[in-house]
Amino acid sequence: MSAREINVTTLRRAVDRCCKTIEECGTCERATCLIGFAQTALDYARTKNTTRVPQGHKFVPENDLRVYYKDDLLEAISEVLLQCQSCQDNHEDDCVINVTRRCLERALWGEYIGFNGSITAYLMEVGKLHPEMGQRLVKLYQEKKKSSA
Amino acid sequence: MGDAIFVQKSGLLGVGIVARCGVLTPHQLSGLARLAQELDCQACKLTTRQTLIFLIPEDKLDQLRQGVEALGLRIGVFGEIVRNVKACAGSSQLCQRSLADVYELAGIIQDRFMNRPVPNDFKISVAGCHRGCTEPFCADYGVVATGEDCYNVYLGGRGASKKPIHASLLAEGISSEGVIALLDYILERYTALAQPKERLCHTISRVGWEAFRAPEELLERFRRGEEGDFLSFLAQATKEGK
Numbered sequence: 478m479s480a481r482e483i484n485v486t487t488l489r490r491a492v493d494r495c496c497k498t499i500e501e502c503g504t505c506e507r508a509t510c511l512i513g514f515a516q517t518a519l520d521y522a523r524t525k526n527t528t529r530v531p532q533g534h535k536f537v538p539e540n541d542l543r544v545y546y547k548d549d550l551l552e553a554i555s556e557v558l559l560q561c562q563s564c565q566d567n568h569e570d571d572c573v574i575n576v577t578r579r580c581l582e583r584a585l586w587g588e589y590i591g592f593n594g595s596i597t598a599y600l601m602e603v604g605k606l607h608p609e610m611g612q613r614l615v616k617l618y619q620e621k622k623k624s625s626a
Numbered sequence: 627m628g629d630a631i632f633v634q635k636s637g638l639l640g641v642g643i644v645a646r647c648g649v650l651t652p653h654q655l656s657g658l659a660r661l662a663q664e665l666d667c668q669a670c671k672l673t674t675r676q677t678l679i680f681l682i683p684e685d686k687l688d689q690l691r692q693g694v695e696a697l698g699l700r701i702g703v704f705g706e707i708v709r710n711v712k713a714c715a716g717s718s719q720l721c722q723r724s725l726a727d728v729y730e731l732a733g734i735i736q737d738r739f740m741n742r743p744v745p746n747d748f749k750i751s752v753a754g755c756h757r758g759c760t761e762p763f764c765a766d767y768g769v770v771a772t773g774e775d776c777y778n779v780y781l782g783g784r785g786a787s788k789k790p791i792h793a794s795l796l797a798e799g800i801s802s803e804g805v806i807a808l809l810d811y812i813l814e815r816y817t818a819l820a821q822p823k824e825r826l827c828h829t830i831s832r833v834g835w836e837a838f839r840a841p842e843e844l845l846e847r848f849r850r851g852e853e854g855d856f857l858s859f860l861a862q863a864t865k866e867g868k
Contacts, residue, residue, distance in 0.1 A: 497844045506863070507863050508860050508864045513864075517859065517860050517863045518856070520855050520863065521859045524859075525773075525774070525775060525855075527774070529725065529772060530775060531773070531853045531855055531856045532853055532854075532856060532857065533771075533850050533856055536857065536860075540753045567757045595821065
């Protein structure tokens with residue numbers, strides 16, 4: 478997958494809406510903030526014209542315990558899923574899509590949802606673990622998919 | 627070892643023709659079509675290793691040789707030598723998924739190493755991304771691009787036979803120059819350690835992986851440092867408060 482196939486700008490906008498802003502946080506530390514980290518991963522992909530963020534998935538800041546706005550996060554995850562290529566066996570952990578999604582799900586649920594390269598399997602897993610939000614995510618994703626077709 | 631020329635059941639010769647990593651220009655393609663007709667070629671076969679086999683009568687061999695060379699192509703090689711390089715269409719102009727210009731790298735490797743004598747056939751595959759369309763895990767020396775001029779190298783694979791073997795990771799994040807230097811090193815080790823006609827995977831299994839591990843000082847010269855690239859980018863972004 479090439480960076481040309483991912484609309485990084487749209488993704489970045491969706492992630493930006495999850496940012497609590499410096500007014501709420503007091504400081505802005507991208508390396509320790511889940512949203513800042515996702516923004517930086519996207520900026521890296523855009524600047525380098527690549528989909529691979531070396532070691533990105535290993536350094537997601539797991540100590541960020543802030544409470545983010547659920548609706549914004551769900552919206553952003555649905556955008557991530559829309560851009561995801563469902564690479565199946567060729568899924569790569571350091572893919573910018575994967576890194577971004579991990580940041581967002583960590584911010585939303587405080588845990589990672591397993592991803593094996595299939596969006597369908599992922600949505601089913603979210604539905605199992607978080608039934609109410611899972612349903613909403615499926616709906617958002619389907620709506621986006623329909624309007625982008 | 628020798629040229630890739632095989633006598634068929636019918637008595638015809640199957641002659642392997644090699645282009646640079648399987649890519650033919652329209653001029654070469656039309657030239658080959660003309661040659662095929664002139665030389666009474668019965669059929670042309672595309673092979674799994676991106677070569678082309680012409681089925682011709684034996685007395686047309688010299689004419690085929692001359693015609694192929696005039697088109698800037700080569701007769702293939704066979705036996706205990708380094709074979710032609712199998713490469714994907716990963717270049718700045720072609721495959722959307724490609725992370726580096728592997729077509730160029732593969733061409734350099736083929737020009738430099740093809741036909742070099744080794745204990746048994748030695749196959750090289752180069753892929754422009756981790757999807758590995760050219761099956762780099764099934765080659766003796768498999769190269770996978772992970773970024774711009776940044777490659778992982780896998781060693782000791784074998785695709786065919788009753789016991790296919792997956793290659794193992796030999797080096798991570800090295801430059802194209804490193805890929806070439808490492809290949810040179812591996813071919814030397816293989817030649818020194820293998821028994822006659824022993825395939826690389828068997829040599830590795832007999833003498834152990836350590837005997838093929840490249841010296842750190844060799845790899846260090848060619849490391850791209852890409853693995854720390856994002857972290858530097860992150861540190862810079864944090865510092866700038868972007």
